[in-house]
Amino acid sequence: MSTETRSSHPVDLSGRVAIVTGGTKGIGEAIVRRLATSGARVVAVSRSTPTQMSGPPRDGEVVTLAADVTVREQVDQMVAAVVARHGTVDVLVNCAGTARRAPALDQPDADWRYMVELNLFGTLWACRAVAPIMARNGRGRIVNISSVAADLGLMNRAGYGATKGAVRQLTRCLALEWGCHGITVNAVGPGITVTPLVQPYLAASPERERTMLHKIPLGRLGQPDDMSGAVLFLASDLAAYVTGQTIYVDGGWTAGDVDW
Secondary structure (H helix, E strand, O other): OOOOOHHHOOOOOOOOEEEEEOOOOHHHHHHHHHHHHOOOEEEEEEOOOOOEOOOOOOOOOEEEEEOOOOOHHHHHHHHHHHHHHHOOOOEEEEOOOOOOOOOOOOOOHHHHHHHHHHHHHHHHHHHHHHHHHHHHHOOEEEEEEOOHHHOOOOOOOHHHHHHHHHHHHHHHHHHHHHHHHOEEEEEEEEOOEOOOOOHHHHHOOHHHHHHHHHHOOOOOOEOHHHHHHHHHHHHOHHHOOOOOOEEEEOOOHHHOOOOO
C-alpha cells in the first residue's frame, strides 16, 4: 500500500498501535493508509490476505494478519498476535462487513445469519477482545463502521440495515460501559461509497448512480478516503471528549429530503 508523506497530516498517531478489520480493500484499505500516514503502526486484518508481520515494528508501518472475525477464537488470537508484536492496542477500527441485497421475504436464512455474524458479532468480538487491554492502559479508541442504513430504511436491505442499526446501538452501549476506563467508542456511518462491493451494483445500471446523486446535496458519491478522514478524527486525541456518537459521512443524504 502506498502512503502520502506524514507532513501533510496535522494529526500525529506516532507510537499508537491500530487494528483495522476488513483492512485490505475499499473503505478499510483507505483507513489503514490514513492511519499509517499519520504515524500509527497499523495491522490490517482480512480473511483473504497472508499474514505478514516480520521485521521490527516501526511508526507508520502496515502489516497484514489473517483472521476471520466471525470466529471469536480467531479474533482473540488476532489480538494476542498484535499484542505480542507491538505490546498493546490503542485503536480498533471495525470495518469488516458485508451487504447482501434481497427482499426480506425472499432472502435466504443463510444470508441473514452471515450478515449478523460478520457485521454485528464480528464487531462485538473485536471490541470485547481489545477492551481489557485498553482498560489497563486507561485509554483507547474504538471506531465501528455502521451505515446510513442504520437510520434510513432502504429497499431490499432489511438484513443489512438491521445489523448496522445494531452496530450503532452497540456503539452507544459500549461507550456508556467503558467510558470510565478512558475508552471512547464511536461509529462512522458511510453513505453510498464507491468500493469493490458497491461498484458491480452501480455498473449494472447507470440509472442507479443518477438516482443516488439526486439524493446527495454535495452532488457526488462517496469515496473511501472520505470515510477515512472521519475515522482518523475519532481515533485521535482531537476526539478525546467524543463518545457514543455516529458521524454520518454521506454528502448530506441523511440531512433531509431534497424534493420537499
